[in-house]
Amino acid sequence: MQRAPASAHDQRPPVSTHEAHRALLSRIESRSARVGVVGQGYVGLPLALVFTEAGFSVLGFDVDPKKIEAIQRGESYIEHIGADRVRRAVAAGKLAATTDFDRIAECDAVIICVPTPLGEHREPDNSFIHCTARAIAARLRRGQLVVLESTTYPGTTDEEVLPILETSGLKWPDDFSLAFSPEREDPGNERFSTRSIPKVVGGVNPASTEVAAALYGAALEKVVPVSSARVAESCKLLENIFRSINIALVNELKMTFGRMGIDVWEVIEAAKTKPFGFMPFYPGPGLGGHCIPLDPFYLSWKAAEYGAFTRFIELAGEINTQMPRYVVRKVAEGLNEDRKPLKGSRVLVLGLSYKANIDDDRESPSYEILELLREAGARIDYCDPHFPIARKGRKHDLGLASVPCKADVFAQYDAVVVATAHDSFKDRALYRDVALFHQPPRPRMRRHTRRSKRSCASAPGPGSSPVPPDSSVPTWSSTCCGSTRWWWGSTTSPPARGGISPMSWSRSRPSSGPASAWTRATSGMPAPALGPARAQTWCSTRQRWGRSHDRSRTRARRTK
Ligand SMILES: NC(=O)c1ccc[n+]([C@@H]2O[C@H](COP(=O)([O-])OP(=O)(O)OC[C@H]3O[C@@H](n4cnc5c(N)ncnc54)[C@H](O)[C@@H]3O)[C@@H](O)[C@H]2O)c1
Numbered sequence: 081m082q083r084a085p086a087s088a089h090d091q092r093p094p095v096s097t098h099e100a101h102r103a104l105l106s107r108i109e110s111r112s113a114r115v116g117v118v119g120q121g122y123v124g125l126p127l128a129l130v131f132t133e134a135g136f137s138v139l140g141f142d143v144d145p146k147k148i149e150a151i152q153r154g155e156s157y158i159e160h161i162g163a164d165r166v167r168r169a170v171a172a173g174k175l176a177a178t179t180d181f182d183r184i185a186e187c188d189a190v191i192i193c194v195p196t197p198l199g200e201h202r203e204p205d206n207s208f209i210h211c212t213a214r215a216i217a218a219r220l221r222r223g224q225l226v227v228l229e230s231t232t233y234p235g236t237t238d239e240e241v242l243p244i245l246e247t248s249g250l251k252w253p254d255d256f257s258l259a260f261s262p263e264r265e266d267p268g269n270e271r272f273s274t275r276s277i278p279k280v281v282g283g284v285n286p287a288s289t290e291v292a293a294a295l296y297g298a299a300l301e302k303v304v305p306v307s308s309a310r311v312a313e314s315c316k317l318l319e320n321i322f323r324s325i326n327i328a329l330v331n332e333l334k335m336t337f338g339r340m341g342i343d344v345w346e347v348i349e350a351a352k353t354k355p356f357g358f359m360p361f362y363p364g365p366g367l368g369g370h371c372i373p374l375d376p377f378y379l380s381w382k383a384a385e386y387g388a389f390t391r392f393i394e395l396a397g398e399i400n401t402q403m404p405r406y407v408v409r410k411v412a413e414g415l416n417e418d419r420k421p422l423k424g425s426r427v428l429v430l431g432l433s434y435k436a437n438i439d440d441d442r443e444s445p446s447y448e449i450l451e452l453l454r455e456a457g458a459r460i461d462y463c464d465p466h467f468p469i470a471r472k473g474r475k476h477d478l479g480l481a482s483v484p485c486k487a488d489v490f491a492q493y494d495a496v497v498v499a500t501a502h503d504s505f506k507d508r509a510l511y512r513d514v515a516l517f518h519q520p521p522r523p524r525m526r527r528h529t530r531r532s533k534r535s536c537a538s539a540p541g542p543g544s545s546p547v548p549p550d551s552s553v554p555t556w557s558s559t560c561c562g563s564t565r566w567w568w569g570s571t572t573s574p575p576a577r578g579g580i581s582p583m584s585w586s587r588s589r590p591s592s593g594p595a596s597a598w599t600r601a602t603s604g605m606p607a608p609a610l611g612p613a614r615a616q617t618w619c620s621t622r623q624r625w626g627r628s629h630d631r632s633r634t635r636a637r638r639t640k
Pocket residue numbers: 118119120121122123124141142143144147193194195196208211212229230231232263264265266267370371
């Protein structure tokens with residue numbers, strides 16, 4: 081591997097390991113250390129800004145010249161990262177960006193924030209990490225600290241990055257420090273920022289932990305040192321696996337409770353009142369984002385090397401990955417109620433982002449939902465103000481542009497699927513021709529079937545609001561892809577026949593009638609108000625169950 085031309089740093093007289101270590105700690109303390117951040121994406125850019133805001137001079141590296149040019153112009157290319165932050169950092173001379181990797185030699189610490197996707201067969205793809213480690217090794221100099229932040233399986237830092245860095249000719253632990261520190265970015269979350277989220281740091285030896293912890297401690301509010309890089313790597317995976325499994329659990333319960341006529345949302349709201357031992361997770365249309373759908377499989381893959389099997393991870397993956405199909409099935413069922421086949425129906429999906437109010441569509445289940453709908457013969461469109469054009473990805477190429485977010489546009493569709501609860505979809509006026517209401521529990525009554533069909537669901541009365549007022553918005557704990565509310569929507573301009581079920585209502589409508597809608601909304605979408613119609617439905621459902629139980633008890637008594 082080619083080494084870069086000797087930098088000013090290479091000209092320094094050799095110093096002992098101890099001296100180099102102390103010198104770096106003192107440069108960190110005085111904020112004169114220069115920090116390099118490789119990968120200026122959703123993780124790297126905010127991290128770079130946090131270091132500049134703590135007084136450090138930061139050099140951002142990326143292979144994407146467009147990002148580098150944008151930073152140099154003082155612009156942000158990530159919606160939730162304010163352009164003013166970038167502008168301020170650049171104007172103050174604290175932030176610069178480059179595609180020239182020779183400048184790594186200028187940095188005292190180099191932090192790696194490059195992607196860690198899955199390969200075609202869901203195997204970890206660490207090629208971006210390896211490539212970056214090779215680029216660093218070619219310029220590595222004595223006394224530098226290298227920190228890996230990209231999410232990966234335990235052992236990547238000491239088994240893979242360390243040997244690559246040693247190809248520089250420098251030897252660990254004498255010549256450089258190496259640590260892992262997982263990123264816990266939650267894009268769009270206003271409660272927590274890169275600065276305020278505690279940072280776990282684990283070095284490949286105690287000296288590396290010390291210097292990495294000192295660096296993060298100088299810029300972030302809280303650092304949590306751990307005994308090794310492997311513990312830090314595992315910590316990140318535990319966090320994401322925990323979420324993936326809990327989301328899968330609640331997805332399964334949603335389907336199960338749904339069959340039993342129980343509203344999972346109400347169950348969660350009730351369970352949430354327990355002040356200990358319970359943490360709410362919410363069902364959704366599938367997993368999205370760069371982390372939860374991918375990271376757990378990094379551990380499964382690595383565990384196999386040790387002959388260990390991660391059954392929870394596999395099971396959660398199985399349940400979560402089937403959710404887009406569940407959504408499509410529900411759309412088909414909804415249209416069926418309206419005597420319409422999915423094939424040929426016009427279906428609009430609202431939202432391409434994997435979560436509300438961000439411009440990140442990586443792994444978003446909306447793509448799969450749209451493709452499945454298209455495969456089934458539906459005429460699909462999407463609406464997302466964050467994505468005027470649906471990006472061509474590694475897996476998806478919809479070839480669609482967003483339709484305008486307007487009521488008269490929504491009214492043209494046979495079904496509407498709210499896939500992401502962007503604030504822009506919360507304007508009630510948008511739904512003036514789509515009467516939305518919460519799908520009431522529909523119990524499977526073996527007896528009294530005809531009776532329950534008549535009374536188990538109610539259309540909203542005239543003037544009822546499709547999207548309930550904001551006062552009913554619960555403050556969902558925001559989780560990527562997990563926070564979802566489902567609505568059953570029905571047709572426009574409901575005839576003034578309060579108390580009839582969507583089924584009987586759609587049967588009574590002419591087949592040329594307007595749209596029905598199956599909708600979902602993610603975190604932050606207003607909760608459906610328990611309007612009189614729904615409250616009445618719930619009561620009648622319970623009364624029926626009560627009666628049926630009473631009868632069976634009476635029968636049991638008689639038999640005795
Ligand atoms: N996005 C999140 O919310 C989040 C949260 C926690 C952890 N992570 C983890 O952080 C890592 C980075 O994620 P991200 O969301 O910032 O990804 P991203 O795709 O937004 O950014 C990665 C950046 O790295 C650049 N890049 C790719 N190869 C490079 C190379 N060889 N040299 C230099 N730059 C290169 C890309 O051009 C891109 O700008 C991943 O491992 C991810 O799992 C992400």
